[in-house]
Amino acid sequence: MKKFTFAFLFFCFSFTVFSQKPIAVKSIDRAIEETNKGNTVSLSLLDDTSEKFPKAFFKIPKDKLVGLVIDNCNYTAIPKKVSKYQKITYFRYSWFRSTDAPITSLPTFLFKLENLEFLIFESKLIGDISTQIKKLQNLKELSLYGTKLETFPMAVLTLENLKRLKLACNLFEEIPSEISKLKNLELLSFDGGGCGATPITKIPTSIGELSNLRSISFGYAEKGIGYLPSSFFKLKKLEYFGCFGCGLKGFPEEMGNLTNLKRIQMMNLNAFDVFPKSFFTLPNLTSLLFVVSGEEVTDALVKQKELLDYELEYKLDDYRVEIIKF
Numbered sequence: 584m585k586k587f588t589f590a591f592l593f594f595c596f597s598f599t600v601f602s603q604k605p606i607a608v609k610s611i612d613r614a615i616e617e618t619n620k621g622n623t624v625s626l627s628l629l630d631d632t633s634e635k636f637p638k639a640f641f642k643i644p645k646d647k648l649v650g651l652v653i654d655n656c657n658y659t660a661i662p663k664k665v666s667k668y669q670k671i672t673y674f675r676y677s678w679f680r681s682t683d684a685p686i687t688s689l690p691t692f693l694f695k696l697e698n699l700e701f702l703i704f705e706s707k708l709i710g711d712i713s714t715q716i717k718k719l720q721n722l723k724e725l726s727l728y729g730t731k732l733e734t735f736p737m738a739v740l741t742l743e744n745l746k747r748l749k750l751a752c753n754l755f756e757e758i759p760s761e762i763s764k765l766k767n768l769e770l771l772s773f774d775g776g777g778c779g780a781t782p783i784t785k786i787p788t789s790i791g792e793l794s795n796l797r798s799i800s801f802g803y804a805e806k807g808i809g810y811l812p813s814s815f816f817k818l819k820k821l822e823y824f825g826c827f828g829c830g831l832k833g834f835p836e837e838m839g840n841l842t843n844l845k846r847i848q849m850m851n852l853n854a855f856d857v858f859p860k861s862f863f864t865l866p867n868l869t870s871l872l873f874v875v876s877g878e879e880v881t882d883a884l885v886k887q888k889e890l891l892d893y894e895l896e897y898k899l900d901d902y903r904v905e906i907i908k909f
Contacts, residue, residue: 605649611639618647625650625673634659634685646670653677659685666695672721674699678706694718704728712736720744728752740764748772751802756782763789774802774827784808791817800825803851807831816840822867827851836861846870846901853877857887869900876907 605623608614614624624647631637636658650673653661674693678684684706693702694715700723707729716725717738724747725739733754739745740761747770758773771793773783784806791814799821801808807830816837821844828851839861845868849855852875873891875884888906896902 607650611637611643614643614648618644623647623649623670625652627652627654628656629654631656631658633657636661640665643668649673651675655680657685661686661690661692663692665690666692669696669698671696672698673701675701675703676706677703683707689713689716691715697721700724702726707731712738714738717741723747725749735759737761743767746770749774753781753783757785758783758787758790760787760789762787763792765793767795768793769795770798771796772798772800772802772825774800782806786812786815788812788814790815793818794820796821798823798825800827800848801829801831802827804829810835813837819843822846824848832856834859834862838862839864841865843867848872850874854879854881855884857881857883858891863890863894868895871895871899871901872903874903874905876905876909878909880906880908882908 605625606617607625607627608617609627609629611626614626617624624643626643626648628637634657641664645668647670648668649670651671652675654677674696676686687707687709689704689708689712693699694713696719698721699719700721702719702722702724703726705728708727708731711732711734712727716736719742722742722745725742725745726747726749728749728751730750730752731754732750735755735758737759739748740759742765744767745765746767748765748768749770749772751772751774753773773781781802781804783801783804786808790812796818797820800823802825809830810832813835816835818841821841823846824844826849831849831852832854833856836859838859842865844865847868847870850872854877855875885906885908888904891904
């Protein structure tokens with residue numbers, strides 16, 4: 584009898600968990616159809632040429648919508664009453680056309696979504712990030728692309744549950760020392776990418792206090808970040824390091840402290856010191872991408888390529904090293 588009861592309870596639990604998985608839909612009609620069946624949904628609105636947000640959206644039951652994606656839609660505004668959909672945990676707005684996006688600031692309704700966990704905005708933002716963002720205390724990921732922020736959005740530092748922070752195409756030069764307040768941060772990314780170079784030149788020593796950090800990347804720093812602070816090599820959980828045109832000059836012997844490091848990707852560098860001896864002893868390294876070229880490349884680094892090839896080419900799962908001196 585006990586075995587039967589346990590099996591029945593396990594079945595009920597499994598069915599409940601499965602039934603709670605949202606259905607991904609790409610039309611409002613389909614969303615309504617699925618919610619009428621009792622399902623929760625994640626809705627994607629794609630390539631809508633209308634400038635007005637669809638009124639039919641509000642026929643979707645408020646307790647059944649958990650995700651909202653708006654990609655390449657011409658809406659000039661998103662109604663504030665979308666905030667009544669308090670079950671939304673995921674929101675993404677994207678604009679990948681050559682023209683300017685019709686929405687250039689974070690919609691105010693977002694700051695009333697108390698259960699929001701993922702906020703992704705892939706379009707040019709004009710002005711600063713509203714301090715109201717501090718209301719989103721359940722936020723786990725904040726990804727902002729094309730922001731053109733002149734100063735780091737300090738209100739973000741109040742988001743204690745944040746695990747992933749991506750800020751691309753910024754105009755600020757320094758990462759504030761207060762970044763250490765984000766104790767749960769696992770991923771941190773500052774990228775210039777297709778938006779042009781970022782002017783970041785300074786990484787605070789407090790970066791070493793982000794003890795849960797597993798991934799960090801920098802891209803296209805206009806003046807170059809130079810050398811990492813020594814505290815950086817206290818990041819014991821770090822698994823991924825990325826540097827794409829970031830102007831990194833080299834690694835110190837303390838690099839050997841990053842014993843969990845698995846992947847290193849460094850491209851578009853014009854100079855770099857030789858790798859320290861400790862680099863060759865990293866126990867968990869499985870992937871290395873390293874591309875450097877230019878007049879400033881030293882003969883010592885060119886010569887070290889032979890050692891890199893010998894020690895790592897057949898040891899690692901992924902290996903690509905190009906060192907070219909003009």
